[in-house]
Amino acid sequence: MTYADRITKAEEKSKLYDAIVTGTAKFHDLPAVLCVMDFAYMGGSMGSVVGEKITRAIEHAIKKHLPVIIISTSGGARMQEGVMSLMQMAKVSAALSKLKKKKLLYLSVCCDPTAGGVTASFAMLGDIIIAEPNALICFAGPRVIKQTILQNLPNNFQKSEYLLDHGMIDLIIERKDLRDTLSRLLGIPNGHQNIKNKSMKRTTNFLAEFTKTFINNSKSVSNGDQTETKIQELQETAFLSMNAIDIIKISRHPNRPQTLDYIEHVFEDFIELHGDRRFADDKSLIGGFAKFNDLNVMVIGHQKGRNTKQNIERNFGMPQPEGYRKSLRLMKLAEQLRIPIIVFIDTPGAYPGVDSEERGVAEAIATSMREMSQLRVPIIGVVIGEGGSGGALGIGIVNKLAMLQYSYYSVISPEGCAAILWSDASKSNIAAENLGLTSSKLLEMEVIEEIIPEPIGGAHYNQQEAIRNVRTFLDKEINRYQQYPEALLVEERYLRFRNFGKFYE
Incomplete structure (x- = not known):
């Protein structure tokens, strides 16, 4: 024929x-x-x-x-x-x-x-x-x-x-x-309003402002039993003065709200997108479209499990190269469609296994940081638990970063630091104090811009309150960044990181 x-x-x-x-x-x-x-x-x-x-x-x-x-x-x-x-x-x-x-x-x-x-x-x-x-x-x-x-x-x-x-x-x-x-x-593509922002300056005296706000907001018992009030005040004082290693333990609590919890209760119409288009879909780093107050956004975050089975599936929240390549693909798609990016950070670090190294985890993190620095849409980040080293920073090149009160962000885990410096992981409490990894220390150093208060004892004691506080922060920041021109977004992000570092000349 x-x-x-x-x-x-x-x-x-x-x-x-x-x-x-x-x-x-x-x-x-x-x-x-x-x-x-x-x-x-x-x-x-x-x-x-x-x-x-x-x-x-x-x-x-x-x-x-x-x-x-x-x-x-x-x-x-x-x-x-x-x-x-x-x-x-x-x-x-x-x-x-x-x-x-x-x-x-x-x-x-x-x-x-x-x-x-x-x-x-x-x-x-x-x-x-x-x-x-x-x-x-x-x-x-x-x-x-x-x-x-x-x-x-x-x-x-x-x-x-x-x-x-x-x-x-x-x-x-x-x-x-x-x-x-x-x-x-x-229906996802949006356009930003190109209205000049009047100021790029951060507010001053962050730590004092936060402490005052937290204590005022925490005293929910005003005219009730005086004994109960006194107990609550003692609890507040105890938790505000916790040492670093105790804060780290709270940050790792399995019942803290995780990325999927925030997605479920803060956003609507979430559509999870999968895969790096190269090798795999990394379930420890998730992302997709969602709506926040009827505004389309891209949500990306680390995801752990709550039990052994879930942690194995999620690789204990430790991304491999595919996770960073997927998240970068989704961020670039958000830029193409001109929608804001929301990032939730909660990882002990990038996965250090042989297969991860063979497939280029260092390159994946490096490329993600480089490309994020130039994205022409707002990127707002929240550390909701662990902020472990390059594994956290790989999705952390943001315009504004907040931390939940009992989260941490560090160059290395205190256990890893103690093992390297003293060949003794039991000295992790000493390492934790000296690494300056708590939210209050990082706010003082201006590594972050805001601390989001947690319920007394940690977010796992009252997930709804913690989620509500994160929503309030996001609502404020998303509205503010809708007024930024694209060029200013990129320049602000560059200057944010350009100003980090202490040295003598």
């Missing part, structure tokens, strides 16, 4: 003129350019017509300043057109590069199957990649792999669930829920 005969047969079968339909559409009144492939036309293969139609659709989106959605189902490039079908991969990819430069959103949806040159071009270039459940998504299909290199394949290999675990896609969504998901994602 000639190629012309195959085309005629495909047209009769699919009632289409080629393997794709393009146009504009609305998702709950939100407009987008839409491209939908059809497997019934020669297995959804991509030839010159498919490549041209997608490219024209992208160019139309750029002209009209619209987002793009491409729904793929394809066996890959159309072999009957030879090298010209191969060139469509490059043509469409180049058009998507122009779309990204215009900061327009591109959503890629992979149906079953999505393979070959389609996967290795526009299907894997989405700002957000969505797959249907149990969809085959691959470059070389299972049969090709087996026949070419005679290798046995793992169960569920190249299925959407496998790709989610290995960091290649963001979401798995059933078709019945796809319209709502797409419309939620299309």
